[in-house]
Amino acid sequence: MEKIETDIMKHIYWKKTKVTELEYDENLEWNIVRVYPNHIKHKWIGMGGSITEASCYNYNLLSKEKQKKFINAYYGKNGLNYNLARISIGSNDFCINSYEYSKKEDLSDFSIERDKKYILPVINNILKEKKLTFIASPWSPPKFMKTNKELYNGGKLLKKYYSIYAEYLIRFLEAYKKENININYITMQNEPYACQKWESCKYSLNEQKQFIYENLLKLLRKTDIKLLLWDHNKENLYNNINELYRADEKIAGIAYHWYSGTHLTNLELVAQKYKDSLLIHTEGACYFSNYNEKGWIKDAEMYLIDLINDMNYGMNGYVDWNILLDFNGGPNHKNNFCKSPIILNENSSDFILTPIYYYLGHISKYVEPEAKILAVDTYLPNLLVIATKKENKIVTTILNSNNETMEINLLINKTRIKDYINPHTICTYIDII
Secondary structure, three states: OEEEEEEEEOOOEEEEEOOOEEOOOOOOOOOOEEEEEEEEEOOOOEEEEOOOOOHHHOOOOOHHHHHHHHHHHHHHOOOOOOOOEEEEEEEOOOOOOOHHHHOOOOOOOOOOHHHHHOOOHHHHHHHHHOOOOEHHHEEEOOHEEEEOOOOOOOOOOOOHHHHHHHHHHHHHHHHHHHOOOOOOEEOOOOOOOOOOOOOOOOOOOOHHHHHHHHHHHHOOOOHHHHOEEEEOOOOOOHHHHHHHOOOOOOOOEEEEEOOOOOOHHHHHHHHOOOOOOOEEEEEEOEEEOOOOOHHHHHHHHHHHHHHHHHHHOOOOOOEEHHHOOOOOOOOOOOOEEEOOOEOOOOOOOOOEEEEEHHHHHHHHOOOOOOOOEEEEEEEOOOEEEEEEEEEEEEEEEEEOOOOEEEEEEEEEEEEEEEEEEEOOOOEEEEEOO
């Protein structure tokens, strides 16, 4: 069996070794981590990050050689092997400044020219190397359509503009298609309950339903693009989706974020009730702190704990926030700086693969799209385990978030290995059955 290990404290990153299979002992009781290959829970569609204007601006600070290495680091088979991407419809806080695509009620001035400066060239460079599944989300309608007449500070979409705004979103999708970028999914609003000092817009559940079912879906039916509901936090996900959801061929699933906590019961209830719908994490990030490899382990671990838990409780796909931020966690035109898996170095001449990058890679590199997530059992709650199967390959990832070395007996059918996992270390085991 192959083992891949990451121990940041010892400067070990995706180190490959072989582990010896031992004689199976059905009476073994202690330190058991068990995988059930015949108990399939749900499918996995993949991982990705958000291609924001800030990320694309930072990308352009790199040399051509470094740009190519950066793309390979995320999208290449030897990198994170990302296959999903989220993009913003108009500006968000991780832009150089705010913008919108139209200022006129008849949308006669609609243009994505701004996106052609940084965003579209980067996406097209990525697409030369890897086919992506795209999710598009707006942070705010144009100012003239809102109650507060600004992109920021929440506000609401005026009802008289519901149909025009639906047309605005469709025009974005069509404009990107003309640039050979085919959007697969759209959400109607990033964080519809949030009133932020940056681009935001608030919708009640009834307002979301009215806009979606009386306006947006009518236009989406003329396209191949499907809708993901919600796109906000998990704390009341089950009740909110029960209110929002209607069976419709254009409703592909549910999008959610991680910022209000784990709320795994909410996730599990949604996954069980809406089994034919995708459940996709579309945004999560840690707030900024000065870069230090050891200091970032805690945040990297939080990423992987959340990722493994969500996979076990029903999540089908995962999208991180910015793919590339500078050494100060930006640029962000509202000073809402945060971390990203890859950051620029201090003088922006190169990029740094952070612990978050290596932790995420234990899933994105080794769990292939269309793999099936399996039932697992572990003897400690802070020994996190996820297992998947695709064809004849079982991939089991174990995160030891304890402060001491943990012994494990990994059992997969009649296969057994005994191993020791260092504190705050990840091991991925690949078994060919």
